[in-house]
Amino acid sequence: MNALTFEETNLLCIYNPGTRQGAIEALTEMRGHLQADETELLALTDSTLAKLRAMTDADFDALELYPDFDE
Helix, strand or coil, X not given: CCCCCHHHHHHHHHCCCCXXXXXXXXXXXXXXXXXXXXXXXXXXXXXXXXXXXXXXXXXXXXCCCCCCCCC
């Protein structure tokens, strides 16, 4: 599994209802609301979705998805 980047982890902190499938659904729904000129967020969402689809539920459950307010 490719490790999530800091930005991908932060995106998951926002759009994580608690399960891998739920996160995929939430990010897919959010992606549908993005405008064509939001290229960076589109790319970030796509890379995050690809990594979520490639990981197992156990891999997802092992992630620490808490915002790091110190960085």
